[in-house]
Amino acid sequence: MNDFVVPEVGVDVVDCERMKFALERTPRIRQRLFTEDEISYCEKFRFFERHYAVRWAAKEAVCKALGCGLIQWNGVEVIRQRRRAPTARLMGKIKKFAERLGIKEEEISISLTHSELSAVAVCTIRRGRQQHQPLPGETT
Numbered sequence: 001m002n003d004f005v006v007p008e009v010g011v012d013v014v015d016c017e018r019m020k021f022a023l024e025r026t027p028r029i030r031q032r033l034f035t036e037d038e039i040s041y042c043e044k045f046r047f048f049e050r051h052y053a054v055r056w057a058a059k060e061a062v063c064k065a066l067g068c069g070l071i072q073w074n075g076v077e078v079i080r081q082r083r084r085a086p087t088a089r090l091m092g093k094i095k096k097f098a099e100r101l102g103i104k105e106e107e108i109s110i111s112l113t114h115s116e117l118s119a120v121a122v123c124t125i126r127r128g129r130q131q132h133q134p135l136p137g138e139t140t
Contacts, residue, residue: 006101008125010064012057013118019056020049033059035077053119054078054112061123062088062108068097078110086112088123103127 022029030039034055042051059076063069075094079087088108090098098104103125111122 004067004101006103006125006127007065007067008127010061010066010123011121012060012064013120014053014057014060016047016050016053016114016117016119019053019119023049023052033073035074037079038077041080047116050114050116050119054114054121057119057121058086058088058110058112058123061110061121062090063094065108065123065125066094066098066101066103068094071097078112086110 030052034042034052038052038055042048042055045051055078058078059073060070062076063071072091072093075090075092077089077091079089081087088105088110090105090108098108107126109124109126113120
């Protein structure tokens with residue numbers, strides 16, 4: 001992997017109607033593509049397909065930023081924490097790929113957005129840069 005160049009940026013767009021169709025046609029696809037926590041989160045919403053779609057876009061964007069392609073369907077999990085930007089947790093083959101490149105989860109940032117029609121995710125990898133600095137008045 002000495003000659004491999006990590007793209008460090010990835011973006012993906014998912015059509016929300018296509019995701020809804022896939023979820024309705026094959027309900028068990030949820031367990032193949034998403035983690036239990038992601039399923040639990042998405043199913044809370046009336047328009048659940050939008051939340052699934054943006055998570056699928058995030059998985060694709062992370063893999064593109066790493067340069068590995070989607071080598072494992074549920075190898076990236078979108079983590080939501082109250083009052084925090086979403087983060088990505090790596091698992092399985094994708095985690096091992098990142099480790100071989102020396103990339104830590106803390107270096108991966110994702111940004112998500114969705115509308116009625118589309119879900120978009122962007123991923124960047126901040127290699128060797130400082131992590132989040134506390135804002136004034138914020139405790140660490």
